[in-house]
Structures are given as C-alpha cells and as structure tokens.
Amino acid sequence: MLIFSFGCAPTRYVKPLERGEHSVNAHFGGPVSKVPGMGTIPLPFSSIGYGYGLSEDLTVTGNIYATSLLFGVGQVDVSACYQPWKKDRMGITLSPALNILVDFYTGANRLWPQLDANYYFDYSIYRSRAVEGRNPKRINTVYAGISNWFDPYLTESQGRKNEQFWIPSLQFGHQWERRHWDYQLEMKILAPIYSNENIVVDYPSLLGNYGALGAYLGVHYKF
Amino acid sequence: MDSFLFNPSPLETYLLDAYQGETSLNLSGQYAVPDSMIHRVEFPIIDNGETIVIQGIYVGDTSSISSDTVLLYCHGNKDHMDFYWPRQKLYAHMGGLGRYGVLMFDYPGYGATKGSPTEENMYASTRAALQWLKEKGLTSNRLMMMGFSLGSAPVCEVAGHVGEYPLDPSKIILEAPFASAEILIQDGGLLSMPGSFLVDLKIDNATEIKKVNVPLLWIHGEDDSFLTVAHHGQLVYDNKPGIKEKVLIPGGEHETTPFVMGYQSYIDRIATFIGQ
Numbered sequence: 500m501l502i503f504s505f506g507c508a509p510t511r512y513v514k515p516l517e518r519g520e521h522s523v524n525a526h527f528g529g530p531v532s533k534v535p536g537m538g539t540i541p542l543p544f545s546s547i548g549y550g551y552g553l554s555e556d557l558t559v560t561g562n563i564y565a566t567s568l569l570f571g572v573g574q575v576d577v578s579a580c581y582q583p584w585k586k587d588r589m590g591i592t593l594s595p596a597l598n599i600l601v602d603f604y605t606g607a608n609r610l611w612p613q614l615d616a617n618y619y620f621d622y623s624i625y626r627s628r629a630v631e632g633r634n635p636k637r638i639n640t641v642y643a644g645i646s647n648w649f650d651p652y653l654t655e656s657q658g659r660k661n662e663q664f665w666i667p668s669l670q671f672g673h674q675w676e677r678r679h680w681d682y683q684l685e686m687k688i689l690a691p692i693y694s695n696e697n698i699v700v701d702y703p704s705l706l707g708n709y710g711a712l713g714a715y716l717g718v719h720y721k722f
Numbered sequence: 723m724d725s726f727l728f729n730p731s732p733l734e735t736y737l738l739d740a741y742q743g744e745t746s747l748n749l750s751g752q753y754a755v756p757d758s759m760i761h762r763v764e765f766p767i768i769d770n771g772e773t774i775v776i777q778g779i780y781v782g783d784t785s786s787i788s789s790d791t792v793l794l795y796c797h798g799n800k801d802h803m804d805f806y807w808p809r810q811k812l813y814a815h816m817g818g819l820g821r822y823g824v825l826m827f828d829y830p831g832y833g834a835t836k837g838s839p840t841e842e843n844m845y846a847s848t849r850a851a852l853q854w855l856k857e858k859g860l861t862s863n864r865l866m867m868m869g870f871s872l873g874s875a876p877v878c879e880v881a882g883h884v885g886e887y888p889l890d891p892s893k894i895i896l897e898a899p900f901a902s903a904e905i906l907i908q909d910g911g912l913l914s915m916p917g918s919f920l921v922d923l924k925i926d927n928a929t930e931i932k933k934v935n936v937p938l939l940w941i942h943g944e945d946d947s948f949l950t951v952a953h954h955g956q957l958v959y960d961n962k963p964g965i966k967e968k969v970l971i972p973g974g975e976h977e978t979t980p981f982v983m984g985y986q987s988y989i990d991r992i993a994t995f996i997g998q
Contacts, residue, residue, distance in 0.1 A: 505913065572919050600919065607916035652914040656904040657928050657957050663912050690912055 505613075505648035505666050506530045507544040507567075509685035509715035511560055512580035513619050513642045513674050514592055516552030521722050524548045524562075528715035530689055532702050539703060541714045550719075556582040573601045578613070588621040598648075612651070617644030617670070638676040645669055646687070666690050668713070679721055687713035727872065727903065727923060728839040730832040731801040736762070736779070741804040746977055749808045753815050753985065755781055763825070765850040767843065774830050774837045776847045778854070779803055781814040782823030788859025791996070792823040793866045794851060794891075796873030798898075802833025809870070812985060816993040822866075827851050841875070841923050848876040852888040860889060866996055867891040871949060871976065874899030874958070875925045882933040894934065895992055897941040898976055900949045901928040901957040909953060928957040937965040939995040943974020943982065967995060 508526050516522055529542035548562030557579060564574035578596030585591075594615040601608045619642035648666040655661050672685035691710035695702045702711035738760065763778040782790060793813055797806040803826055813824045829844045830837030837843065855865065869877035874896045880887045881894050900906060903925045904917030917923070931938075940962075942955040949955070951970065959968055969991055971983045980988040 567919075570920075600915070602916060602918045605916065605918045607918055609913070609915060609919075611913065648913070650913050655908050655914045656902055656917070659905070659953075659957075661914050666912055693912060 505611075505646070506668060506687055506689040506711065506713045507542075507564065507574075508546050508562070508576075509683060509687070509713075509717055510615060510617055510642070510644065510646075510670060510672060511548065511562065511578060511594065511596075512550060512558050512592070513617055513640060513672070513683070514590060515554075515556055515558040515580050515582050516550055516721065518552050518555050520552040522550040522558075522560075522719050524550065524717060524719040526562075526683075526715060526717040528685075529713060530702060531712045531714060550580075556585075567600075571603045573599075573603060575599050576613070588624070590619055592617050592619070609652070612649045613647065614649075615644060615646045615670075617642050619674075636676075637678075638674075640674040640676060641672070642674065643669070643671045663693065667692065668710075681717075681719040681721065683715075683717035683719070685713075685715045685717070687715070689713050727799055727906065727921065728829075728831065729799050729801070730829070730839055731805075732831070733802050733804060733833040735834060736777070736802075736804055736807075738779075738804065738807050741807065743801075744805065745808050746798075746800075746806050747808040747812070747980055747985075749811060749985065753808075753811045755811050755814050755819070759783070759814070759820060763827075763854060765827075765847075765854045767830075767846040767850045769830060769837055769840075769843045769846060772837075774835065774843070774847075776827050776830070776850050777803070777833060777835045778825060778827035778851060779807075779810065780823060780825045781810055782820060784823075784858060787823060787855060790823045790860075791864045791866065792825060792855060792860055793868055793996075794848075794855065795824060795826045796848060796867065796869040796876045797826060797828075798871035798873055803828050804833065806870075809980070812980065812989050813868070813992070816989045817997065821993070822996070825851060825855060841925060844872075845876055845879050848880060849887055852880070856888040862890045863892050865889050865891045866893050866895065868895040868897070868992075869899065870897045871900065874927050878927040878930040878934065878958075881936060882930040884935075891936055893937045893939070893996060895939045895941065895995065896927075896955070896958065897979065898943065898946055898949050899927055899940070899955055899958045900925075901954040902926040905953055905957075928961050931958050931962045934962060935964055937995070937998075938962050938967070939992065940966065940968040941971070941979060941988075941991075942968075943971050943976065943979040945973055946976045946979075948976040 529544035546564045550560035567574040576598045596613040598611040623639045625637040646668045669688045675682040689711040761780040828835040831839040867877045903923040940959045974982040
C-alpha cells in the first residue's frame with residue numbers, strides 16, 4: 500500500500516524536542532483516493548516512530564511503516580528536525596530524511612531522500628501549574644511548509660526515462676502540544692505540479708487535474 | 723492494491739439486451755443478434771483446490787465450430803459480460819452477422835462466475851475457454867484472440883507461450899492494452915517503485931509480446947486517459963516483433979474508441995485484419 504509513497508506520512512516533528520527528551524509517535528492517513536468497493540477515503544497508511552532531542556535545536560528520529568509491512572514491504576525512514584531560526588513564538592525547521600524500502604519477497608529496494616521545511620507559529624500559549632522538570636505549557640501551533648521527495652533513479656520499468664526527479668508537496672497543519680501528549684492534524688496537497696489524469700488510481704484534488712489531497716492524524720508521547 | 727486492477731461486479735444471471743445497467747457501448751438495433759445464435763456455455767476450472775464454473779457466452783453456431791473461424795474475446799477489468807455484451811454483438815457482425823463465432827467469458831468474481839479474480843485464475847479461465855473451443859473442433863489456424871484493456875494480459879500470455887495452451891491463436895487484436903502492472907504502479911505513484919511493492923500481479927505485456935510471432939492489430943484511442951497510448955499501447959506495439967498493424971483513433975477514450983471510430987468502420991477494420 501505504497502502508492503503515492505511520498506504522501507504516506509505527515510510532518511514528523513514540527514519543532515524539535517527539548518534537549519534529552521524522548522518521544523514515541525504514531526501517524527495515520529494518506530492520500531485521499533477512490534478505492535473500488537470502498538469509496539473515497541484516505542489510504543490507510545500507518546507508522547510508528549521514535550525521536551530524541553539531541554539539543555534544543557536538533558531532534559533525530561526513526562520511523563517504521565506498519566501498513567506496508569502487512570504487504571511484505573519493509574519501509575523505514577531516518578530523519579532529523581533542525582531548527583535554524585527561532586524568534587518568540589515562531590520558527591523554521593528543516594527535516595532531511597532518507598526513506599528506505601525493501602520488498603521481503605523479491606529483494607527489490609529503493610532509497611528516496613527527502614527534505615521538508617516548515618514554518619510554525621505558536622498562536623496560543625497557556626501557562627499552567629509548573630511541574631518540575633517538565634514543560635508547564637499547553638501550546639497550540641499552526642504550521643505550513645513544503646515536503647520534497649527526490650527520486651534519483653534514472654529509468655523506470657521498460658527502460659522509460661524517469662521524468663519525476665523532484666516531487667514536492669505542500670502541507671498545512673495544527674498541533675496541540677501538551678505536557679506529555681501532542682496531537683497533530685495535517686492536510687497535504689500532494690504533487691501539485693503533476694497531473695493526476697493519466698493514472699489508474701483516482702485521486703480527488705483541490706487543484707482539479709493536478710495533485711492529490713492527503714489527510715493525516717498524528718499523536719506523540721513525550722517522556 | 724490488486725483491487726485497483728480487478729473491478730468485478732457479481733450477477734445472479736445475465737440479462738444481455740435486457741440489462742439496464744451501464745454498458746461498454748450503446749449500440750443501435752442494427753447490431754442485434756437473434757436468440758438462436760446466443761448460447762450460454764460453462765467450463766470448469768480448479769482454483770486453489772476448488773472448482774469454479776466459468777460462465778461464457780458464445781454467439782454463432784456451436785455445431786459448426788469445427789469449420790468456423792472463432793474470435794475469443796477477453797474482456798476488460800470492469801463488471802461482467804452484461805457490461806461488455808454490446809461489444810460481443812459488434813464482433814458477431816464482423817464480415818456480416820455470423821461470419822465469425824465469438825466467445826466471451828467472465829473471469830472468476832465477474833458476473834455469475836463465482837470466486838475472486840487473480841492473475842492465475844484469469845489465465846486458467848482462458849485456458850478452459852480454449853479447451854472448450856478445442857473440444858468443439860476448433861483448430862489453432864482458425865482461432866483469433868482479442869483482448870481489451872485487462873484482457874490484453876491473457877491474450878499476450880497465451881500467444882507468448884506457444885504450445886502451452888490447448889490452442890494457439892493465429893492472429894491477435896489488442897485494444898487499449900496495458901503495458902505492465904509495474905507501469906500502472908509507477909504512473910499511479912509517480913516514484914519509480916518496483917511493482918511488487920504494491921501488487922501481486924506479474925502481468926507484463928510489454929515483455930510478453932516480445933515472444934509473440936503471430937500478427938498483431940493494435941487499436942487505441944489517442945485520448946485514452948486510463949491507459950495512455952504513450953505509456954502502454956505504444957510500448958507493447960514497439961516490442962512486438964514481426965507483422966503488426968496499428969489503428970490510433972483521435973478523440974477515442976478508453977471505452978469509446980469503437981464509437982468514435984464508427985462502429986462499422988471499427989469492425990470492418992478488424993475483419994480486414996482477420997481476413998488478410
């Protein structure tokens with residue numbers, strides 16, 4: 500279940516974890532598609548992952564995709580979330596990643612690099628009772644950014660020339676940050692520069708004959 | 723993901739002209755077929771240890787198959803034989819009504835054929851149809867095979883494996899063929915991913931056709947947005963060795979090519995190819 504693989508997960512970390520902080524996360528959702536016999540639904544991708552705050556501005560993370568495992572394909576990504584700029588309630592983060600896929604039955608494999616960039620804004624911060632050693636705030640955050648997948652393979656099946664080396668997507672999301680739990684809702688406009696017409700899968704899109712829509716939920720537990 | 727490629731609908735029984743649902747083409751009464759020429763046929767297959775009775779429709783005279791030329795039509799991925807019945811009627815009029823016998827059948831899971839479709843049982847049901855024709859006296863030199871869309875897979879499979887099926891076609895017609903399951907996946911996913919990431923199907927017509935030595939007629943609508951000329955039909959055609967002809971129809975979409983071309987022109991072109 501990897502069609503539109505570049506749309507199988509939302510932003511992992513909108514902002515870095517605190518230094519020394521751990522996080523486990525789960526994400527659900529995918530490209531909205533017309534599935535025969537089921538209707539128009541987000542394809543049911545799911546993944547689980549772990550993150551660790553190396554510094555106030557750098558988090559490293561790894562994720563494994565549960566849905567693809569059911570189909571005999573191992574898919575993992577290793578990534579980082581780096582914050583090069585922060586001011587008051589806003590910041591910019593960059594998230595390089597490497598997506599690794601292996602078909603357990605055929606041995607076929609792929610490596611797809613990825614680079615995401617997000618701008619976030621904490622539009623409300625509620626200070627609550629301080630808890631020693633822990634974030635005492637409840638923060639609501641909106642964010643927007645661009646996700647870039649790179650397909651470095653020169654040829655496709657039957658020797659066809661690969662004409663899609665860069666596959667961008669746009670994302671818009673909201674994060675509810677709590678003491679231990681963060682919740683995330685994200686929408687993506689997947690591959691808005693590519694036509695969705697001449698393909699066998701029917702992707703409804705906000706842009707008519709271009710791109711596809713993605714819908715995702717995420718939950719993080721920090722400790 | 724295989725469900726994106728197989729899209730069957732079950733039926734209790736076939737209604738043919740009385741069917742009120744969507745059909746592949748809308749024909750006028752000009753292409754009617756008398757009831758006396760319509761024969762319901764069945765042939766069993768064994769699929770995963772279970773017997774499935776394949777449902778088929780033969781238009782023509784079953785008592786003269788031993789001397790007739792017969793077109794075995796392998797339909798596309800949608801619904802069932804009622805959906806494709808207008809096409810079978812059209813082919814029954816090639817060269818005049820009854821000039822050629824036409825056999826169509828439903829793959830497992832389609833129409834009144836029980837079971838669930840797989841690549842393997844699609845080929846098994848094609849084998850059973852060929853066996854039925856052989857038992858009726860058909861010989862390979864009088865067998866033509868035509869595949870539309872998904873149906874191009876069993877046609878290329880049979881034609882590419884000479885001597886491995888009960889009969890070998892002497893000519894094949896492919897309308898809107900798809901090149902391979904992997905290309906479908908790569909088109910659908912944009913990334914250059916191996917087909918095995920998503921589907922169990924091994925269908926690779928663009929490779930299989932390299933082994934086909936009988937003449938090919940390729941028909942494709944230039945405006946086919948489901949299986950495009952460039953990504954699918956052209957690859958199959960380019961890889962075909964030996965005698966081949968092509969008919970590209972401007973304005974033709976996946977299902978509409980016979981209509982856009984004109985029904986009579988469409989069947990005349992196929993009849994000319996068969997009769998050469």
